[in-house]
Amino acid sequence: xxxxxxxxxxxxxxxxxxxxxxxxxxxxxxxxxxxxxxxxxxxxxxxxxxxxxxxxxxxxxxxxxxxxxxxxxxxxxxxxxxxxxxxxxxxxxxxxxxxxxxxxxxxxxxxxxxxxxxxxxxxxxxxxxxxxxxxxxxxxxxxxxxxxxxxxxxxxxxxxxxxxxxxxxxxxxxxxxxxxxxxxxxxxxxxxxxxxxxxxxxxx
Numbered sequence: 001x002x003x004x005x006x007x008x009x010x011x012x013x014x015x016x017x018x019x020x021x022x023x024x025x026x027x028x029x030x031x032x033x034x035x036x037x038x039x040x041x042x043x044x045x046x047x048x049x050x051x052x053x054x055x056x057x058x059x060x061x062x063x064x065x066x067x068x069x070x071x072x073x074x075x076x077x078x079x080x081x082x083x084x085x086x087x088x089x090x091x092x093x094x095x096x097x098x099x100x101x102x103x104x105x106x107x108x109x110x111x112x113x114x115x116x117x118x119x120x121x122x123x124x125x126x127x128x129x130x131x132x133x134x135x136x137x138x139x140x141x142x143x144x145x146x147x148x149x150x151x152x153x154x155x156x157x158x159x160x161x162x163x164x165x166x167x168x169x170x171x172x173x174x175x176x177x178x179x180x181x182x183x184x185x186x187x188x189x190x191x192x193x194x195x196x197x198x199x200x201x202x203x204x
Contacts, residue, residue, distance in 0.1 A: 001079070005111035006053055008101050009193070011084060012115020013046065015095045018069075020077050022088035027077030028070055034120065035067040038092070041068050041118065041194045097143040102150060109154050110190045116140060116151065118194040134203075137176040138186055141167060141191060148173045160185050 001007070018031035033042060035167075042060050046069050050058045054076055061068045065199060080086045084098040096102075101112050117140055125134035142148050148164060155162050161182050165174045177186050192198050 001083070003100065003104055003108055005107060006049060007105075008108045008111040009115040010049055010053060011098065011101060012112040012117075013119055014080070014086070014115075015097065015112075016116045016119030018119075019091060020080055020088040022028050025074070026072070027074040027088070028072045029076060029080065030071075031069040031153075032066050033069075033118075035062050035065070037196045038194065039067055041196065042194070045193050059175075069163065083196075090142050095142065095147045097147065097150045106154075111153060113151060113190045114125055114193060116142075116147075117190065118192055118197065121192075121197070123197050135178070136180055136183050136201075138183050140175040141172055143168070143172045144182070145173055148175060151175055158185070158189050162188065 013031060014029060017033050018029060021028050021030050031042075031046065038153065039062065047060060048056060050056050050069070050071060052199075054071070054073070056071050056073060056076070057164070059070045059072070061070070077088075081088075084100060085097070097109070097112055101108055117138070120142055121138065121140040124137045124139065127134045140148075140151060142151075152162065152164060155177075160177060162175050162177045166174060167174045176185055187201065192201070
């Protein structure tokens with residue numbers, strides 16, 4: 001299966017909010033998000049993306065505290081393990097962009113970053129009186145420091161200014177892209193597919 005922007009975006013989503021789940025002879029891809037903030041993203045974007053890529057109509061379950069997208073496919077799980085070296089189980093501190101993507105064309109790396117920012121990223125505004133108008137920021141948080149460094153290197157290659165900050169008492173790091181000019185550069189090269197981020201960006 002060739003690398004495409006859609007496939008790389010999906011890998012970014014799995015790196016952000018997903019995992020491979022193995023139990024006995026069952027192997028599946030699970031992606032978990034917030035049912036309120038991400039519900040539309042799961043039903044309108046991820047569902048279509050999964051079908052376009054793999055011909056699978058994923059099962060999407062809504063609960064009070066989470067929305068879960070499940071792709072039951074041993075073949076797909078094996079593909080993820082063999083092609084991208086993504087192993088079953090937790091990856092909170094060990095997630096990395098697979099070499100097959102990280103050393104590929106910049107458009108494919110940008111697509112992977114879109115999946116990462118859609119899931120573990122956010123858009124915020126600093127409304128303190130020191131700013132003439134709300135100061136916009138795009139951020140990305142991860143507990144995998146290797147992944148943070150990979151994202152930072154790609155942003156450097158794109159000449160998108162950013163900073164890295166310690167979060168959660170040193171257990172996580174946050175990449176921050178500050179100001180309208182830099183956020184516009186981010187949107188030009190990477191952008192979002194998640195409606196909750198796009199709605200916030202309508203004001204710029």
